[in-house]
Amino acid sequence: MKRVRLVDVAEVAGVSTKTVSNVVHDYPHVAPELRRRVQAAIDKLGYRPNLTARRLVTGRTGMIALAIPEIDHPYFSELSRQIAEEAARRNYRVIIEQTLGKLDAEHAVLEDREAGLVDGIIFHPVSIGALSIAKLHHDTPLVLLGEGAMPATSDHVMIDNVAAAAEAVHFLLRQGRRRIAFLGVVEDDVTFSTDKRLLGYQQGLIEAGLDPDPGLVLSVRDFSSEASGEAVRAALDRGVSIDGIVCRDDKFAAGALRACAAAGISVPDGIAVLGWDDTAIGRYTTPSLTSVAPDKSALASTALELLTERIDGFRGVGRHRIVPHGLTIRGSTPSVSAALAVPQGEPAVPSA
Amino acid sequence: MKRVRLVDVAEVAGVSTKTVSNVVHDYPHVAPELRRRVQAAIDKLGYRPNLTARRLVTGRTGMIALAIPEIDHPYFSELSRQIAEEAARRNYRVIIEQTLGKLDAEHAVLEDREAGLVDGIIFHPVSIGALSIAKLHHDTPLVLLGEGAMPATSDHVMIDNVAAAAEAVHFLLRQGRRRIAFLGVVEDDVTFSTDKRLLGYQQGLIEAGLDPDPGLVLSVRDFSSEASGEAVRAALDRGVSIDGIVCRDDKFAAGALRACAAAGISVPDGIAVLGWDDTAIGRYTTPSLTSVAPDKSALASTALELLTERIDGFRGVGRHRIVPHGLTIRGSTPSVSAALAVPQGEPAVPSA
DNA sequence: ATACAAGTTTACAGCGCTGTATCTTGAGGC
């Protein structure tokens, strides 16, 4: 069963292929009667345009690549969903490229391996540096996500990590916490995100007139939730006094929660724990997790806006956009009105 | 900066476009010296083949569509990852289509909207029925996933849900539990998965000589973790005696865990809770979740195997494949040593 | 009736690539 082509429809309807094409595209200047006839032929034959052929001539593919480290990391899957939905709204579809944060995979993303496949790329780099991005990036429209390398030449969307971390610290300080730890420095692997968040953490303390205690910056073996738990336990075992923890992500926070439970320390009464990314993880932990909440929807729509502008011909220097963040408050931090039990629902305290 | 084409390379190298094409494709009969010259021209100009053009002539796109209800549901994001990796291994890339389980979106998946876009489709249906699938499906190679509708005409991959549910029940019975509830029937929305799992649950009880108590089949308002928690709480409030719960998925299990905690019932001592899908959720709950574990990797590779066979021309009736499942044991069920107290003869944990 | 504008429809080239058929060349056999 051969696929139905434009010419087949044209023949049946007794018109030129271009007229059929015009009908398919709702071109206004087509006589109503002809339009009907053509439509009938289309329906009868079950014609579907061949997108590949259309692409070859228009040069547009209607697809964008989304390159992220891991599809199944909650933050990225939630972000992917926002991006896919926003893309669909703009009549693009998304092809997902998983880099696993590996350098060669990240290189491949930029090296036009996609030649003619996608109209643009949304890329959350992890390992690759700004220089490499600038060097390897050809001319496919590109928008960068995250706190990673940001060459001045590329568009870029992120939240204000430093401010968010400082706000998180202030939030805990306001509740009387004074021994606030930062959990997120992974040995041998200081990511851009951690850097920014650590900086904001220190800044928040200093703004409040406190002296950051280096002993409160906890170092973790790897990026697993288990390792973060061990780090907390080790600190506790060392006798470090802690009454609050700001974590680089929800996974680490989950580990911290476990470590506290194991040590018989109540959360949030003994130690308040604050996650980052506001992922689904925070809804399943006990207690549920207060977490810095990037506005994923704004992230997605801003990224697509910048990208589509590039696709539509915009040629300017890199634009950097900051999107809002908030704090989703759940059970791992004391409620503002101290004694009340904290609901575990969605609504966040708006910020930024 | 116009994109470099085959003719540009051909001109620089002083050969025909076909020779360049042959070099690109490692066609054997090219003189070494020419090959070198052409390669030099390719490198110099930074030529990348235009995949769209290649596709138009070859008819192959090298892409498969993965149509799932939700990208950011842990089960589907974990499965997506497996599928994306398996696809990459076979030189396919994946474009993800989110249906949200909506009927019209599921229809669109089949209606060749993708004409010429993908070589095949892997589809996890939720709402659409077997009849509609058979009717709407044209000739794009298709593999179905999940427990949903399975027309005899289409290939299909799943785990043995009935057996898995029965095994889950036996597992709890072996630990001395006798009042085992099933949590997963959502009012007005009996999905195929729930059906099969409920059947297996009942079967497991009957095999053990127990009489299924209808009062132990808990009905949930919607698919949220909150609703499942409420259902458990309501049952407890009604005074229903329960010492084990088999849940239709990990989300429901997480809700059950919360409800038990709220009611002051210890898990697993008072009630053992068993989830389904072995998603990341189970690693973050307190206690962590014992869960029926579909072999996602086998699911992915089998689906791709069937699909590529179709793509490569196989024309046969629908093939149905069962892939292995197991049981990931964590804290929400008593440890095996505790179970030793109770004699019972049934195959141990792992199963196929 | 004539000219002209606006509305409709069409012919045709060509997007960038690959498959097929064909041509060229040099080596080897007689």
Next chain:
DNA sequence: GCCTCAAGATACAGCGCTGTAAACTTGTAT
């Protein structure tokens, strides 16, 4: 020296569609 043959290289058509420009058809003003 002539013929054959396989390897190496090429010409050319065409995948299915759309953009452009040109042709044709009305309707209206002159």
